[in-house]
Amino acid sequence: MFKELDPILHSQLRLAVMSMLISVKEAEFIFLKEKTNATSGNLSVQINKLKEAGYIEVKKQFSNNYPQTICKITKQGIEAFEVYFKALQTYMNPTDNLEQ
Amino acid sequence: MQTENLSPKESIDLIQGMINKTKNAVADSSVFFLLWGWVVFAACILQYILKNVVHYQYHYYAWGLIIIGIAGSVYLGIQKGKITKVKTYIGESIEQLWISIGITYFALYFIFIKIGYQNAFTFYILLYAIGCFVTGRLIKFSPLVLGGIGAWILAVCSAYLDYDTNILISAFAILISYIIPGYLLRMKYKKTALN
Numbered sequence: 655m656f657k658e659l660d661p662i663l664h665s666q667l668r669l670a671v672m673s674m675l676i677s678v679k680e681a682e683f684i685f686l687k688e689k690t691n692a693t694s695g696n697l698s699v700q701i702n703k704l705k706e707a708g709y710i711e712v713k714k715q716f717s718n719n720y721p722q723t724i725c726k727i728t729k730q731g732i733e734a735f736e737v738y739f740k741a742l743q744t745y746m747n748p749t750d751n752l753e754q
Numbered sequence: 755m756q757t758e759n760l761s762p763k764e765s766i767d768l769i770q771g772m773i774n775k776t777k778n779a780v781a782d783s784s785v786f787f788l789l790w791g792w793v794v795f796a797a798c799i800l801q802y803i804l805k806n807v808v809h810y811q812y813h814y815y816a817w818g819l820i821i822i823g824i825a826g827s828v829y830l831g832i833q834k835g836k837i838t839k840v841k842t843y844i845g846e847s848i849e850q851l852w853i854s855i856g857i858t859y860f861a862l863y864f865i866f867i868k869i870g871y872q873n874a875f876t877f878y879i880l881l882y883a884i885g886c887f888v889t890g891r892l893i894k895f896s897p898l899v900l901g902g903i904g905a906w907i908l909a910v911c912s913a914y915l916d917y918d919t920n921i922l923i924s925a926f927a928i929l930i931s932y933i934i935p936g937y938l939l940r941m942k943y944k945k946t947a948l949n
Contacts, residue, residue, distance in 0.1 A: 659762075666760055666768065673772035678779065678842045685839035689775045718836050739769070745762035 657741035660734055662707045667692055667700045675710060675727040676735050683723035701725060709734055780845045780893050781838050784940035785830055786852075791932030793823040798925035806918060814871075844892050855885045875920035879909040879927045886931040897938045901931035 663669050670690045675681060687697055704710045709731030713724045727735075760768070797819040805813035858881060866874045887902025889895075908927045912920045 659765075664760060664765065666764075669760070669765060669768055670772050673769040674776045677773045677776045678840050679846055681776075681840040685779075688839075689772065742762045742765050746766065 657744050659741050660738045662703065662709065663734060663738045665700070667696065668704055671697075671700060671704060671725070672709065672727065672731065672735055675725060676732060680724050680726040683725065686725065704731070707734075776840065776842070778946070779840045779842055780848070781834060782940065782943040783848065783889075784936045784943065786827060787932045787936030787939065789826045789830065790823050791928050791936050793819055793826075794928045795925050795933060798921050798928070802918065802921045802925075805921070848889050848892055851888055852885060855881050872917055873913060873920075875917075875924045876909050876912045879905050879912055879924055882927055882931045883909060886935065890935070895935070895939060895942070897935040898931070901935045905931040 663672060667690060670692075671686055674686060674689060683694075683697070683701070686692075686701075687694060690697065692700075701710065701712060705712050708728060711726045711728055713726070715722050715724065797816045800819065801813050801816035804810040804816055859878065862874070862877055862881075883902045883905035885902070886898045886905060890898025890900075890902060905927045908923050908930075912923045915923065
């Protein structure tokens, strides 16, 4: 049977952000913006959704007198990402599901 | 980026693409290799000249140059921290490795005061080898890996040679493990930045 995909993660920009954060320790907002080619407004909205879901931590600080937003994936976020990825695999390998 | 109608295949491709984009996000550390490379190289050559040409009794004062390396590292480390937009686990591992090596250099300084400096260079060259080899493997940069291997060979050679020759061997080791790979690493990052 196909597993349900987490709607928080099953969105292009949020998934892109989570995919990057899962492979690094932490990343600045500007880095995520550069890599996703998203607009600041859209990225902010999606980051807030991930934060509200408890999937990422957002830390705001000042560096060199400039505001800096640092994002980091949480333990809950890692678990959700793993569950999401396993669910995706059931769609990619439907024969595995038939065998079960 | 759109936020709708994502197929499972597109999701997997997106995950792969984003992981690939962050994979090479380790910050350029060539400046540290060049700073320490030239400082140690200069100290070796200066000590050799003071000892064998000038015949100065306190030839080891040449190592006072490492103060430039320490001050420079602190300054560059702060500057790098300000401009780093992403912290990777590989970057963190490399940082911790070099901090450990730095502490070991200082620990060895006090150990050699007790046991004598005759073979000091052998151990210092071994530390160049470990740092360069591991960093090279982590960032997948073969000149550093080869530099590390070269330093291991030179460390073994140094154990069979006299102190004065070891000063020059240490300079050669730093040239092949820090300075040359440092310039090549800088070129690699410049090329990546242009693309």
